[in-house]
Amino acid sequence: MIKLFSLKQQKKDGEPSPRPGNQKKASAAQLRITKDINELNLPKTCTTEFPDPDDLLTFKLIICPDEGFYRTGRFIFSFKVGPNYPHEPPKVKCETQVYHPNIDQQGNVCLNILREDWKPVLTINSIVYGLQYLFLEPNPEDPLNKEAAEVLTNNRRLFEQNVQKAIRGGYVGGIYFDRCLK
Amino acid sequence: MSEFQESNQKRWSHLRKVLERPGPFSHPEFEPSSEILDFIMSSCKLLVIGAGGLGCELLKDLALLGFKNIHVIDMDTIDLSNLNRQFLFRHKDIGSSKAEIAASFINKKIPGCQVIPHFSKIQDFDENFYRQFHIIVCGLDSIVARRWINGMLVSMLNYDDGVLDQQSVIPMVDGGTEGFKGNARVILPGMSACVECTLDLYPPQVNYPLCTIANTPRLPEHCIEYVKLILWPQENPFNVPLDGDDTQHIAWIYEKSMERSLQFNIPGITYRLVQGVVKHIIPAVASTNAVIAGICATEVFKIATSCCVPMNNYMVFNDVDGIYTYTYEAEKKEDCLVCSQTPQILEIKDPNKMKLRQLLELLAESAAYQMKTPGLTTVIDGRNKTLYMATIKSIEERTRDNLNKSLVELGLRDGQDILVADVTSPTTLIIKLKYVIDDVEMK
Secondary structure (H helix, E strand, O other), X not given: OOOXXXXXXXXXXXXXOOOOOOOOOOOHHHHHHHHHHHOOOOOOOEEEEOOOOOOOOEEEEEEOOOOOOOOOEOEEEEEEOOOOOOOXXXXXXXXXXXXXXXXXXXXXXXXXXXXXXXXXXXXXXXXXXXXXXXXXXXXXXXXXXXXHHHHHHHOHHHHHHHHXXXXXXXXXXXXXXXXXXX | OOHHHHHHHHHOHHHHHHHOOOOOOOOOOOOOOOHHHHHHHHHOEEEEEOOOHHHHHHHHHHHHOOXXXXXXXXXOEOOHHHOOOOOOOOHHHOOOEHHHHHHHHHHHHOOOOEXXXXXXXXHHXXXXXXXXXXXXXXXXXXXXXXXXXXXXXXXXXXXXXXXXXXXXXOOEEEEXXXXXXXXXXXXXXXXXXXXXXXXXXXXXXXXXOHHHHHHOOOOHHHHHHHHHHHHHHHXXXXXXXXXXXXXXXXXXXXXXXXXXXXXXXXXXOOHHHHHHHHHOOOOXXXXXXXXXXXXXXXXXXXXXXXXXXXXXXXXXXXXXXXXXXXXXXXXXXXXXXXXXXXXXXXXXOOOOOOEHHHHHHHXXXXXXXXXXXXXXXXXXXXXXXXXXXOOXXXXXXXXXHHHHOEOOOOOOOOOOEEEEEOOOOOOOEEEEEEEXXXXXXXX
């Protein structure tokens, strides 16, 4: 270890910055999200929409599945990346009403990597693939919408009909779903 | 010798024994002298971040070690629940600024000590403020705040031809506690592991699976999280976001959590537990704070005086069963987002003529970079700005016009940091623009 006492020089208050062009620095979260966004490798079923190109922390993901129960629909998710990213996961909500065992009417999404299994090595891309997978393989084991999960377990045909009805817009089990056809 | 000088001599006689003569454990380059005590008392300037459990202890310890110029920052006010361990505060101080009360207490109690309080957030100050300190000590309870000050100190480093200028290093001593456990560490920004290098060491926040909370609660915490995450946004009882410090809000959550726990036959909901879960309260043990703050203050003293070799560099402490401590060297992370790179200088001949398109071509073609699809962002007047990003359609469309603007037209100044992300590098690179003024004509 070096002896750090160059420190003995007197330091002055409010010393003007010795370097020109000094300014607010980008945060670690910003450094990381820039990388995540620049290297987003989206499957062809997904697109992103940045309302403000200068704000990489707030954006939408649009998923149009090309197979499975949900292939006719178009689903929008909002992403909010906080200042503690990637220590904490982004906040993701589903903005489209969807009849799905793992998504509730308030847009909460039950995906393990969004909460209990989040790790800083995961990226925005991991979440995109996780969400896409939810539409290909809805998981009735850990439901958020219990009714939908029960139908999926007991009667797959009825489940498929319900999904289609909801995507086209209409009532399923007393709940009205807005149309979200592709 | 005047009476004052004499009493002063006696008052600090123990410190002088350490600072004015060598010992078997001294730093190999330690040169005992009476100047060191003078340095501590008259020139050395410290910053204590946080005036809570650790902060009160730190201020007391540092003042008693002879430091006289101490600034303290804390954005919080005093709460009744602080009084059991934050001993610079009294009942009458509830509601006042922690920094201000702590500073005035120390200044009154320890003659000659001058603590200057700042009732604000660390983010309210810029690098000119932080540059005035010799050493920064943190007693924080937030990872965001640690990362912020760490990033600030790393960004203040100067490099000459890629070699770190040690004069620009401000050592940071960081303490943290949780119940009977704690840690203390010494960070020499740019030289040893920084907060970001070891970010994985922080335990992740406890998050319960959403489906468990929604359908199969087993713990009282599950019931509270249900009310907080699902019921609150649904019913929006006060038409405002949830505020953990508002007793009405906590009372509502308590009542609803109770209802849910009865429904699922789960015992254990208490008002305190509700408060703890909503506010993520971590239990604080006064003696743990005292131990960790003591270690941090000692490290500050060692760094400031060079009397002993500072800790290298991370100590864990646990006294749940006996006392266990272990000190090891946390290593710098090679691809640390914050401290692994020295800003790379890119010389620009004519920023008025050079277009962003040409800068991108340079990054793709130059032998040193050979980038594929670089995305460029920067910070202008404190705001993030995306210069160009080809990989995202909605961003590309709205930043395409920037390609034909010159660097000056884009508002980029001499010394500007450009953040460059590309598949060819594991982290975002920071490239510093250096405008080379061609002064041949002026001669």
